Amino acid sequence: MAAMSLISLFVTLLFSAATAAQSPSVIVVGAGMSGISAAKTLYEAGIKDILILEASSRIGGRMLKADFSGYTVEMGANWYNSGGPVANPLVDLAKKVNLKSYINDYSNIAENTYKQEGGLYRKKDVEKVDEVATARDEYCSNFSKMLSSNKKKDIDVSILAGQRLYGRSPSTPLEMVIDFFHNDYEDAEPPRVTSLKHTFPHAQFEEHGGNPHFVTDPRGFEVLVQYLARQIVKKGRSSVQLQLKKVVREIAYSKSGVTVRTEDGSTYSANYVIVSASLGVLQSDLLKFKPTLPMRKRMAISDFSMTIYTKIFMKFPYKFWPSAGPRTEFFLYTHVQRGYYPVWQHLDNEYPGSNILMVTITADESRRVEQLSNEAIQAEAMAVLKKMFGDKIPNPENILVPRWGLHRFYKGSYSNWPANYNQEKHDLLGAPVGPVYFTGEHNSNKFLGYVDGAYLEGIATANDLIKCIKGKGCKGDKNMEV
The missing domain is CATH 3.90.660.10 (Polyamine Oxidase; Chain A, domain 2)
Structure with missing residues (x-):
């Protein structure tokens, strides 16, 4: 399916099943690689009442x-890399869509x-x-x-x-x-x-x-994200909803769930939210949390490096x-x-x-x-x-x-691990706070800054949330007062 027809399908779906979209189980903020990867992982685990809110008019994030x-x-x-002893998941995805590269x-x-x-x-x-x-x-x-x-x-x-x-x-x-x-x-x-x-x-x-x-x-690197999204956003066959041009400005959270407010005045409620915004956005004033995230969490976010x-x-x-x-x-x-x-x-x-x-x-x-x-x-x-x-x-x-640095939806290209930033602080960077989960390439210990890092972190974050939903332990509970 061509990219334009895929976007047309998404636009058609924006206003369908409005009631379900207003009260899903999980809201995913951002439709880049990590956000779509997380949503797909939830979907395949049987959690299908998902709403994806994307600030821009397209999916793909920093694959642009x-x-x-x-x-x-x-x-x-x-770029993506191949030829190593560990399979790069992007290689398999590239083969499935016949991605052209040199x-x-x-x-x-x-x-x-x-x-x-x-x-x-x-x-x-x-x-x-x-x-x-x-x-x-x-x-x-x-x-x-x-x-x-x-x-x-x-x-x-x-x-x-x-x-x-x-x-x-x-x-x-x-x-x-x-x-x-x-x-x-x-x-x-x-x-x-x-x-x-x-x-x-x-x-x-x-x-x-x-x-x-x-x-x-010619379809762009973003065709990989579109391929993944096409499997979960299906007209008449899925309750996964995607809404474009929804700039999330506030996430209010408590032990009972989350309320997400967008720039156009829309409000959505859910049990959980996965935030896949870039580290640069988390460091900016675009997105507010109520209550304010715990100080150690904010320090972990502020002290990591978002570069260009x-x-x-x-x-x-x-x-x-x-x-x-x-x-x-x-x-x-x-x-x-x-x-x-x-x-x-x-x-x-x-x-x-x-x-x-x-x-x-x-x-x-x-x-x-x-x-x-x-x-x-x-x-x-x-x-x-x-x-x-x-x-x-x-x-x-x-x-x-x-x-990239001036774009308010990204505030940079990708993250870089600064000297003397320890593992404990990096664990806090990606740690959930109550029902608010965080994903993105910046969470990766091995592949931060890379698309495969974003892909794998989306899966990892979703798996943590799946364990919580299925009653096998919620990592975010212990971080409510961090």
């Missing part, structure tokens, strides 16, 4: 596509790293720096395992501290851009603020594999970059200002003939750039490209700049 110059590009989630090849970096004022670094010089970075990562992984083996104390340090202990922390522009590629490009924050213990070794690669599938499907990963797309009239074969796919730009337009990718392999370049920035640079106009961003990016490829390159025909 855009039509850019006739091509479908992913503004948010873009496996990226990062092996060319040493051959395509540019100096700040132009010209390529010698391949052997980049390889030497990359070898140090790889050895440093291995040290950090081993050090992390040593910290984790200490069962008596929850000790952690930043990745930067681990690098200093190794004795070779990055300092030159070349060392910094290679370090960015190894760390910020994945975690969306620099090593100085990122937990070593909860980042190394990367479970995503260790378990789910090192084959990065770049989604290129920005992919800027530019469409050109013709190619002026090297693109002969897979080993030209990525190139790096060094700059004294860490993270200044550092990682470039041509999309000739993903979208043949598109003449599209994508540059990735993160964290503070993303926050800075989000405040600029598209014209100012284009001017900065073009100045970088001219350093790399000369002054005679053409201006882009189009530019697309996602602004």
Whole structure:
């Protein structure tokens, strides 16, 4: 079923079974991957009187596509991994919907790293720096395992501290851009603020594999969420209700249940609610809880990191970059200002003939750039490209700049585990409070920041609620007074 027809079906269902929608057993706030995954898990356990409230006009959350110059590009989630010893559930879902993707090849970096004022670094010089970075990562992984083996104390340090202990922390522009590629490009924050213990070794690669599938499907990565939703939101066959454009502003809760109020004045009551809003939303003033969540819960929410990963797309009239074969796919730009337009990718392999370049920035640079106009961003990016490829390159025909940090329904791209944020606090981050349950990629110990993390956490949260509903113990009861 095409995406548009699926949305049409959902819209048709919005006003059906109104009485059931007003008083379901469970309300799910948010129709992203974790929310839909949770709802589907409840449904399959026989809990079918569910209402899903989604703030936007679509489902998918931070799996968000855009039509850019006739091509479908992913503004948010873009990759999933395969080839590891532990099955990635997204691989099976991708097969079921015949999701189109391209496996990226990062092996060319040493051959395509540019100096700040132009010209390529010698391949052997980049390889030497990359070898140090790889050895440093291995040290950090081993050090992390040593910290984790200490069962008596929850000790952690930043990745930067681990690098200093190794004795070779990055300092030159070349060392910094290679370090960015190894760390910020994945975690969306620099090593100085990122937990070593909860980042190394990367479970995503260790378990789910090192084959990065770049989604290129014209239906968008969000088709996976639509596929899951289609199984539970069925006209005439299910009491699961989905309502779009319902911005939840308040959740009132007590031991007897919840009352949810939306921006348009609607009110819904239920026995339980699962909140799948992003961590950024939980940290903002968009959603209020009555009574206010317990202080330790609020501290756990406030102290975790919601960061920004920005992919800027530019469409050109013709190619002026090297693109002969897979080993030209990525190139790096060094700059004294860490993270200044550092990682470039041509999309000739993903979208043949598109003449599209994508540059990735993160964290503070993303926050800075989000405040600029598209014209100012284009001017900065073009100045970088001219350093790399000369002054005679053409201006882009189009530019697309996602602004995740400024979007009130997301307030960022995904979470990152900050240094010295311990496991006990992270357990509180995802812990239910009375009848209010919380889910999302930020709850994941292993796959936070990833779509598979969101998917698996939706299932885990739903299973906790199912045990509660079936009288096998409610985790939220003990947290009412946390």
